Amino acid sequence: MRTLSNLLAVPLLLVLLLGCCHASGSTNETAARQWFEQFNSDLAVQRNLAVEAGWNYAVNITDENSRKRVEAELKLTEFLKLKRTEMQQFAWRNFTDKNLTRLFSKSDDIGTSVANATMQELYSSVKTRLATFYNTAKVKDPRSGEMVPLEPNIVAAMADPDVSQLVKRDFWVGWRDESGKKMKNDYEEFVRLGNAMIREAGYANLAEYWQSWYEPTSDFEQTMEKLWTEFKPYYSLLHAYVRSKLRPHFGSEIFPLTNHLPAHILGNMWAQSWANVDHLTMPYPESWTVDITKEMLRKGWNSTTMFRVSEEFFASLGLGNMTDKFWAKTVMDRLPNVEMNCHASAWDFYTNEGDFRVKQCTSVTLPYLATTHHEMGHIQYFMQYEKQPVPFRDGANPGFHEAVGDTIELAVMTPEHLVKIGLLNSTIDSNEYYVNYMFLMALKKLAFIPFGYLIDKWRWSVFKGEVTPQQYNSAWWKLRCDLQGISSPVPRSEDDFDPGAKYHVPGNTPYIRYFVSHFLQFQFYEALCNKSGHTGPLYKCDFYQSKEAGDALKKMLSAGSSKHWEDTLEELTGTREVSAAPLIRYFGPLFDFLTEANKNSSEPLTWSSECPGDDWYTSTTAPPSTTAPPPQTTTSGSSGRLAGATWLQLSMAALLGALLSTLLTR
Numbered sequence: 001m002r003t004l005s006n007l008l009a010v011p012l013l014l015v016l017l018l019g020c021c022h023a024s025g026s027t028n029e030t031a032a033r034q035w036f037e038q039f040n041s042d043l044a045v046q047r048n049l050a051v052e053a054g055w056n057y058a059v060n061i062t063d064e065n066s067r068k069r070v071e072a073e074l075k076l077t078e079f080l081k082l083k084r085t086e087m088q089q090f091a092w093r094n095f096t097d098k099n100l101t102r103l104f105s106k107s108d109d110i111g112t113s114v115a116n117a118t119m120q121e122l123y124s125s126v127k128t129r130l131a132t133f134y135n136t137a138k139v140k141d142p143r144s145g146e147m148v149p150l151e152p153n154i155v156a157a158m159a160d161p162d163v164s165q166l167v168k169r170d171f172w173v174g175w176r177d178e179s180g181k182k183m184k185n186d187y188e189e190f191v192r193l194g195n196a197m198i199r200e201a202g203y204a205n206l207a208e209y210w211q212s213w214y215e216p217t218s219d220f221e222q223t224m225e226k227l228w229t230e231f232k233p234y235y236s237l238l239h240a241y242v243r244s245k246l247r248p249h250f251g252s253e254i255f256p257l258t259n260h261l262p263a264h265i266l267g268n269m270w271a272q273s274w275a276n277v278d279h280l281t282m283p284y285p286e287s288w289t290v291d292i293t294k295e296m297l298r299k300g301w302n303s304t305t306m307f308r309v310s311e312e313f314f315a316s317l318g319l320g321n322m323t324d325k326f327w328a329k330t331v332m333d334r335l336p337n338v339e340m341n342c343h344a345s346a347w348d349f350y351t352n353e354g355d356f357r358v359k360q361c362t363s364v365t366l367p368y369l370a371t372t373h374h375e376m377g378h379i380q381y382f383m384q385y386e387k388q389p390v391p392f393r394d395g396a397n398p399g400f401h402e403a404v405g406d407t408i409e410l411a412v413m414t415p416e417h418l419v420k421i422g423l424l425n426s427t428i429d430s431n432e433y434y435v436n437y438m439f440l441m442a443l444k445k446l447a448f449i450p451f452g453y454l455i456d457k458w459r460w461s462v463f464k465g466e467v468t469p470q471q472y473n474s475a476w477w478k479l480r481c482d483l484q485g486i487s488s489p490v491p492r493s494e495d496d497f498d499p500g501a502k503y504h505v506p507g508n509t510p511y512i513r514y515f516v517s518h519f520l521q522f523q524f525y526e527a528l529c530n531k532s533g534h535t536g537p538l539y540k541c542d543f544y545q546s547k548e549a550g551d552a553l554k555k556m557l558s559a560g561s562s563k564h565w566e567d568t569l570e571e572l573t574g575t576r577e578v579s580a581a582p583l584i585r586y587f588g589p590l591f592d593f594l595t596e597a598n599k600n601s602s603e604p605l606t607w608s609s610e611c612p613g614d615d616w617y618t619s620t621t622a623p624p625s626t627t628a629p630p631p632q633t634t635t636s637g638s639s640g641r642l643a644g645a646t647w648l649q650l651s652m653a654a655l656l657g658a659l660l661s662t663l664l665t666r
């Protein structure tokens with residue numbers, strides 16, 4: 001039977017076919033190349049103006065710099081939209097030169113900028129409100145009653161072994177009350193708008209868009225899940241061991257029967273690094289007596305020394321020194337007499353004259369030595385792919401960019417290398433010594449991995465609508481309990497919005513790159529160690545001064561994003577997959593130690609996939625938190641609009657990084 005829809009189907013199909021295949025664009029590749037050349041040099045200029053304005057604002061937060069920053073950002077957006085329309089004169093998907101198609105494809109990706117001006121304004125405004133909640137949150141210090149910010153006060157208190165777990169618990173709750181809890185309605189609005197805007201660019205939702213940066217050749221989420229599944233048994237070894245050390249110290253009553261680790265006692269607001277509980281958990285405390293931070297101070301190191309040490313490592317591989325502009329313009333220390341944004345970051349200014357800079361408020365400590373290497377890795381990437389066309393001036397995928405500096409850090413932190421740079425007198429060639437060393441690396445790098453995974457796992461399901469606003473917080477905690485094996489110190493409900501208490505969620509910064517980079521950096525490290533001719537245990541490898549390692553690294557970095565990352569990875573490592581195998585090999589002796597140690601403890605290797613029930617919290621002797629304040633009214637609530645200059649100033653934070661290669665720390 002021919003129904004009305006059958007009758008309509010044939011002409012509709014014809015229209016669709018004609019629409020799809022009618023050669024409305026030119027396939028003249030010579031003309032396309034000419035167009036691209038002009039576009040490429042204009043794009044460099046436009047990006048440069050926007051980055052300059054962004055930098056000026058970041059290192060000197062004033063109303064004027066804020067206004068200039070918004071203007072430059074809007075100008076860039078307009079330019080990108082105009083050029084994207086112009087591009088449509090070419091049927092670039094059908095070019096025979098696939099490199100040219102790739103250049104056009106990357107230029108075509110302008111994200112949510114495709115949407116109309118009204119939506120842009122609404123989107124900016126909601127992102128501004130989210131960023132403002134986070135950036136202006138202050139919490140009552142339970143000890144003094146003073147209102148204090150996250151940095152440096154609360155971060156320092158969470159890290160301090162001398163601060164009681166009750167104070168830490170109050171800070172943990174207070175930070176979430178004052179940041180995430182106020183954002184829930186705005187976050188819902190942000191998801192709705194962002195999805196609507198990205199649909200105009202042809203993506204089903206923001207999750208699909210974010211994942212597209214990895215050019216997935218199979219289901220991206222399945223690939224990430226497979227990595228996690230492979231790694232999880234090793235994480236469990238660390239989890240059980242750390243639990244066996246912390247339980248007697250803090251007392252069993254704060255540990256739920258589900259075998260989760262209480263989130264507030266791990267030395268970090270998000271339990272994303274456990275490095276600050278090293279003194280409580282070190283396998284052989286008597287075999288590790290050197291305090292590297294003290295040693296740096298004793299030797300008179302300053303921020304410049306730290307950047308020079310990092311530069312020297314790259315230079316020893318033959319990758320070249322930092323440029324004169326880098327040294328002239330980098331901000332290594334907090335600037336006097338101005339407001340500045342101190343979140344460490346690396347900047348590419350898109351000139352062809354070596355203008356790359358780091359902005360960092362360095363303190364002379366071991367963690368900052370790692371951060372310095374991390375940021376310098378971004379700078380080296382910028383330097384090596386400087387000659388690529390602008391659309392290829394990017395990491396092979398976002399995880400690559402995050403992994404470069406961390407790879408160097410793995411070599412620099414080896415005791416052998418610390419001796420070479422004068423921070424250790426000598427190494428002790430004992431099993432205990434190296435188990436301690438690997439354990440310190442594990443508290444930082446392995447403890448992070450489930451956290452690096454779950455932030456975007458949560459956001460993907462939110463963007464896809466699989467998690468509704470009524471389930472935002474319970475879905476978040478399901479992942480925190482199940483994957484990370486941590487539990488909240490007090491009951492949580494849908495009145496809370498705990499994802500919002502982590503910078504990258506209100507800041508709209510994708511996070512899975514850090515998960516990917518924690519595997520990639522061990523793949524890069526192992527490959528570079530092999531090139532350098534290293535023999536012996538992987539964790540002892542320092543490929544310092546190896547030209548062979550340097551050449552291989554240089555080749556990978558200089559390709560930028562001109563090729564699919566699987567090709568780039570294969571060239572360096574011989575595999576096309578992100579793999580946990582080198583990481584597992586690196587930590588092998590530590591895993592053996594943990595396996596044995598766990599046999600002698602009563603701690604089980606697993607924890608419940610479900611969070612502790614509310615009944616556990618009511619039966620525990622811990623008193624209820626005293627810092628939860630009554631709901632407050634604010635001038636920038638979810639329906640409020642900020643006026644004039646304030647809006648301009650605040651929107652900077654929200655816009656920052658949307659279109660530019662400004663790379664942040666995790």
Ligand SMILES: [Zn+2]
Binds near residue numbers: 374378402663664665
């Ligand atoms: Zn980074």
